[in-house]
Amino acid sequence: MKVTLIGTGKVAQSLAHALHSQQLLYGVHGRDILQTKRILQDLPGAKTLDNLDFAKNPSTVYLLAVSDRAIEIVAQQFDWPQAAIVAHTSGTTDLAALDSCPRGGVFYPLQSFAQDSKIDWAQTPLLIEGGDSATEETLLQLAQQLSSKAQQADRETRQLLHVAAVFASNFTNRMLYAAGEILSESKLDLQVLESLVSQSVRNVFIHGPQEALTGPAQRDDQSTIQHHLKLLAQNPSLQLLYQRLTDYIEYSKPQKR
């Protein structure tokens, strides 16, 4: 199976390397030809595709790793081969965005792509949907070549997962940002928390979040909570968050539900 990749952003770059390492990458098309060539420098054998006519492109699958908003428009720009499977990589966009393509699908890597970060694709869940069962089967086969965690996921599941991922990734990031903001008033920096954070995240996946939870709200230690709120008085935004999240811990205690 050969795969053509469309896009040159962080997801596309990481995906290009993953596909190339499995000898699956036929070529890459990007809006910015210089950026495309830069990506292909490390990927001997893969082609720079600067034409929108893919009639003679031998790929089975075309992965659209572009921003959510661009998917529908970009998909309409190409002349696709007759049986082309075109899949986008978005957790939140409907299959309908690919209605202009011969066969549409979703190839959603549940992962956080920072600039230059090394992704462990073998451990990255790949959530697959196809407009028909043959398309889904082909995309699933491709996904299984990249990851041990490839599985079918319908629209509803993927959309719930995308909201869950916002909490698990973006909002977790904001908790660490908040910690850094608090520490900016001290002589310490965020790095001092690395061991704690790694351990508490590990604890969640070993013991489950409820069992792994520690801290004043969990112990119902009101004097520490009040003390913390006082310490945050100079930063109303963080004080409000502290209060809301403490309420949420209270609300989510097993005996109270």
Add this chain to the structure above:
Amino acid sequence: MKVTLIGTGKVAQSLAHALHSQQLLYGVHGRDILQTKRILQDLPGAKTLDNLDFAKNPSTVYLLAVSDRAIEIVAQQFDWPQAAIVAHTSGTTDLAALDSCPRGGVFYPLQSFAQDSKIDWAQTPLLIEGGDSATEETLLQLAQQLSSKAQQADRETRQLLHVAAVFASNFTNRMLYAAGEILSESKLDLQVLESLVSQSVRNVFIHGPQEALTGPAQRDDQSTIQHHLKLLAQNPSLQLLYQRLTDYIEYSKPQKR
């Protein structure tokens, strides 16, 4: 240097093993003698101390690994040797809680102690304060035998750090709890997010939280945000959190500050 440990909870258990592995542990005193003996099973050579009279105890340092509320009361129960250094392990309790002891100090491990979790003590920050400089020096020496991340931290620093740790550990835990709550409506469970979460936490400590942030709020993708809020309509508590945290991302964008 010999160390006596007072307490049998999760912190005490982990600390007992760390001290024992460095041949520092003289003995353990616990309220519950059976629990104390259970801990000492794995620690050949360390003594079960069931007496409150420590006049003949040869330890230099006594670590009080008990709950914050118990520190002051427990400290008053013992007959300490004349030059005993008694240090508590709390991030939030004042040195004054140890006024009844000959020499007081703080020995605060910045770590999350879940039941049975293996702690990497060498990477765990140990934040030290002494009532006088000789006490501080001795506690710092002890801390350096356990960890490469031992350092002095005064009361103000420790208290800021403790609030920061609540955000970084307890509230991060709650973000993952929330993700699990959302996924409970799907066929997937929280484990599917493990790779994403590990990677996004790593990204924070490599690139800094602002650089590592991804997601709809970061991209100012209002249509995804509105869609997510609609998906959370059945759970007002999570919907409110989503809104507040999205506001916080907006508020903390560099150009807006």
